[in-house]
Amino acid sequence: MAATTTPPEAELPPDAQITRFDRVERIAHWVNASLFGIVMLTGSILYIGELSILVGNREIVRTIHVYCGLAIPVAFLVAYFPRWGKALRRDFSRINRWTKDDKRWLRTLGRDKDVRLGKFNSGQKLNAAFVVGAALVMVATGSIMKWFEPFPVDIRTGSTFVHDWFAFFIWMSVLGHIWFAFKDPEALRAMWRGAISARWARGNRPRWYEETTRGGEDPAA
Amino acid sequence: MDGTPVGRRVFLGVLGVGAVGILWGAKAQDWLERAVAPLVAKDGTGLSAFLPIGRFRIYTVTGELPSKSKAEYRLQVGGLVDTPYTLTYAELRALPPTKMTKDFQCVTGWRVHDVKWQGVLLSDLLDRAGVQGNAKAIRFKSFDGTYTESLTLSQARRKDVIVAYQMEGGDISDEHGGPVRLYVAPMYGYKSCKWLDAIDLTDQVEPGYWEHYGYDVDAWVGKSNGRDDNAT
Numbered sequence: 001m002a003a004t005t006t007p008p009e010a011e012l013p014p015d016a017q018i019t020r021f022d023r024v025e026r027i028a029h030w031v032n033a034s035l036f037g038i039v040m041l042t043g044s045i046l047y048i049g050e051l052s053i054l055v056g057n058r059e060i061v062r063t064i065h066v067y068c069g070l071a072i073p074v075a076f077l078v079a080y081f082p083r084w085g086k087a088l089r090r091d092f093s094r095i096n097r098w099t100k101d102d103k104r105w106l107r108t109l110g111r112d113k114d115v116r117l118g119k120f121n122s123g124q125k126l127n128a129a130f131v132v133g134a135a136l137v138m139v140a141t142g143s144i145m146k147w148f149e150p151f152p153v154d155i156r157t158g159s160t161f162v163h164d165w166f167a168f169f170i171w172m173s174v175l176g177h178i179w180f181a182f183k184d185p186e187a188l189r190a191m192w193r194g195a196i197s198a199r200w201a202r203g204n205r206p207r208w209y210e211e212t213t214r215g216g217e218d219p220a221a
Numbered sequence: 222m223d224g225t226p227v228g229r230r231v232f233l234g235v236l237g238v239g240a241v242g243i244l245w246g247a248k249a250q251d252w253l254e255r256a257v258a259p260l261v262a263k264d265g266t267g268l269s270a271f272l273p274i275g276r277f278r279i280y281t282v283t284g285e286l287p288s289k290s291k292a293e294y295r296l297q298v299g300g301l302v303d304t305p306y307t308l309t310y311a312e313l314r315a316l317p318p319t320k321m322t323k324d325f326q327c328v329t330g331w332r333v334h335d336v337k338w339q340g341v342l343l344s345d346l347l348d349r350a351g352v353q354g355n356a357k358a359i360r361f362k363s364f365d366g367t368y369t370e371s372l373t374l375s376q377a378r379r380k381d382v383i384v385a386y387q388m389e390g391g392d393i394s395d396e397h398g399g400p401v402r403l404y405v406a407p408m409y410g411y412k413s414c415k416w417l418d419a420i421d422l423t424d425q426v427e428p429g430y431w432e433h434y435g436y437d438v439d440a441w442v443g444k445s446n447g448r449d450d451n452a453t
Contacts, residue, residue, distance in 0.1 A: 049396040052279050059284030097224035121225075129228040131237025141243060149434060153446050158246030159245060159328040162239055164273030164331075171271070 010212075014199035018212055020089040020119075021192040028079035029191055036174060038068040039138075043167055052095055069142050094118060095125045101207075119208040120172065123180075127173055134166050134173075141166070250330040251450065275333055277325070278375040279396045282430055286434075287365040287416045289396045296384070296401060300360070300421035303351030310386070310400055316341045319383050322408065324453040326442045328431075332450070338404050340385030344378045356422035361403055361429075364418035370429035371438065372405065372412070381406035384417060406453055408440040438441065 011016070021029070024121035045051045045060070055061060079085055080092075089215040102122040105115045110123070120128075149158050181188045189202075190196040203208040242249070247386045253273045261269040281287070288310045292309040299305035319342050347359075352374070359377045361370040376382065385404040386393060393399030398415025405412040411431045432438050437445040 046271075046279065049277065049279055049394065052396045053394060056286060058281060058286045062284075092228075096226050098227035099224040099225035102224070102227075125228055126231060129231035130235055133232040133239070136236060137239030141240065144243070153328060153435065154247040154448075155243060157250075157328070157448075158243040159271075160278070160329045160331075161250050162242035164278075165242070166239065168272055172268075192379035 012198035013198060015200075016198040017132060017195035017196055018201050019194055020196045020201075021194050023194065024079055024084045025088050025091065026191060026194055028075065031075050031079075032072065033034070034074045035068050036170075039065055039072070040167075040171060041173065047164075047167075066142065066146055069139060073139055091119065091141070094120060094129045097121060098125065116206045117204070117208070118211070119205055121205075127177060131170065131173055134170050137162060137166055147173070223224040232366050240307060243387040247330055247448065251332070253427065254332075273331075276331070277333055277397065278327065278329070278331055278399075281365065283365045283367050285365075286395055287363070289364060289400060289416070291387075291392075291400050294400050295394065296345055296417065297419040298350045299419065299422075300423055301356035302347075302422050303353060306320045306350060306420040313341060313384070313401065314386060316345065319380075321381060321383070323381070323406045325410055325413075326434060326450050326453050328330050328411060328440070328446050328448065337387075337389050338386035340383035340401075340404065342380065343382045343384055343403070343420075344380070347377065347422070350422075352422055355424050358423050358426040360423050360427050361417060362413040362421070363398075363416045365416050368414060368416075368430045369427070370403070370412055370430075371423075371426050373426060376405075376408075376439075379407070384420075405440075407442060409436075409442055411436060412440050 015167040042061050045055045045061050046065060052058065080088055099118065101115045101117065102125065104112055105117060106122040106126070108115070110121065142152055144156060144159040145163060151159075181191075186196060186200050194198075200207065203214070257272065257274060261272065261274075276436050279286075294310040296308045296313060297305070298308075318339055320337070320339045322337050324334050325336050343359075356375055359372045359374065361372075363369070372382070382403075382405050384401060386399075388397055393402055398413075398417070401417050403412070403414040403417050411429070414429075426438060428438050439445060442448075443450045
């Protein structure tokens with residue numbers, strides 16, 4: 001696996017395009033992003049008194065909040081498990097696995113230039129793992145809050161408490177995600193169009209670049 | 222794929238934190254607030270203003286956020302009394318005011334410290350109507366059309382139970398139950414009926430809205446609903 005063994009003839013011209021996210025991943029990302037945006041905004045309207053008054057229509061806002069929240073795991077399952085979810089499943093397994101370089105990258109917050117990254121840096125991996133877990137926690141606690149009748153009071157209390165705190169950290173994580181996306185417009189465009197330049201891949205994700213140019217392999221997979 | 226499955230550990234860790242919070246969050250809340258307070262004091266980013274501590278959650282049991290202007294607002298006092306009457310908002314404001322600064326504790330765990338309240342002693346309103354000998358309890362009705370609450374007559378006579386029209390030095394806004402709400406200081410928030418509409422004297426306690434869903438009728442803070450919060 002040593003990077004030095006990559007033959008020089010594999011080099012692509014800098015402007016050559018490499019598929020970073022396939023169509024299913026991109027649709028899944030933007031559906032998920034829209035749903036997250038909706039639940040975060042409607043949640044804020046329900047939670048912040050001043051916004052509650054401004055917007056009114058509390059029942060409608062609450063209904064949108066609840067059902068868009070429930071739609072998040074459904075949309076994920078539809079993208080992930082069928083045959084078309086191959087690239088997405090592969091990326092989840094990349095997010096799961098951390099190399100020594102990933103750990104070093106996180107420790108040095110990306111300042112160590114000797115670190116050779118795969119398709120994602122460890123900040124992205126950490127964020128993704130957190131958000132998936134947090135989304136499930138939000139669906140569980142939100143459901144307890146919405147359909148509270150079978151639950152004892154302290155479980156309802158605990159759920160409210162968890163829902164509020166997790167909302168705060170999800171906001172932080174999503175704002176951070178958007179911040180980093182805008183700092184790297186080419187990477188952001190790749191989530192829209194699917195492809196990214198060989199230059200970007202070689203400079204930012206050398207290990208992924210090698211994987212994809214080693215030949216024969218479907219780069220998105 | 223080589224490497225350590227850190228992603229899975231983070232994912233499972235997040236689920237674990239969530240589960241622990243659901244099971245023990247009811248107890249951890251106050252402790253967490255105290256733990257976070259010094260950090261909030263030092264926070265230079267302003268982000269801590271959005272932390273879910275020390276703020277009211279807005280609850281309504283009907284679909285809409287009820288709203289009534291001061292001009293159209295009326296408070297009815299009736300039931301087992303000698304002289305039922307109706308007050309306008311201005312008439313209520315003209316009565317001798319009672320002020321207090323006390324915490325608001327919700328049964329779902331959150332607490333807002335040192336809220337400034339102003340209103341009229343419920344006891345005074347009852348005296349004005351002349352409570353009949355067979356009256357034992359009060360039933361409160363909200364103009365949301367659904368919510369009800371209750372107190373025994375002796376609870377209602379306490380000096381820390383008011384019909385409030387001001388909060389934090391200003392009019393009570395719609396989401397906090399304005400223009401007029403009940404504030405029962407020693408009990409959990411669900412007793413403090415929002416959008417107060419009618420006060421009826423009854424011959425027995427009629428359990429209120431949440432009490433049909435298992436909340437205690439006598440809702441003393443720290444001594445009911447299985448909770449041990451400090452008294453307000």
